[in-house]
Amino acid sequence: MLGPLEREVLSCMNEIRQGTVRDVYKHMRKEKNIAYTTVSTTLERLYEKDYLARGEDTGRGGTRYVYTLKNVKPKIAKMFVDEFMSMFGKTGVSALHDEISKYE
Known part of the structure; x- marks a missing residue:
């Protein structure tokens, strides 16, 4: 069972297809006042529930996860x-x- 926020994040991922926590956060902030940490936690939960795939990207500032909608x-x-x-x-x-x- 998915909660309302998880559904919103999945909808966002359906639009952008792939992105980091920051990418999803920026996209969602256009329509909703939401905390970066909330987006991060929700993406992690969706990954654990097998709705998202996750890879690593190393860039300036270190390693970050890149999420993709399954x-x-x-x-x-x-x-x-x-x-x-x-x-x-x-x-x-x-x-x-x-x-x-x-x-x-």
Whole structure:
């Protein structure tokens, strides 16, 4: 299960595709007042949950991590299905099926 901030960071990573903590922080600061350390911690958690890949880049000032979004669509789809099922059960599945079949 992902929290709201983790979802925002994943959305940001989907837009920039690859970046350091600073890159993500700068991108998110355009729309939200957020601390650098919060972004750093959230990226670390998403890496641990296997939503992001991480490499190292050595430059001026030392080594830093560069994060890349993994192919997480199947994982996120499963998460949504699990949440949907816990909220609506089989009745919801039937209603969803009826709505989806309208698009076929």
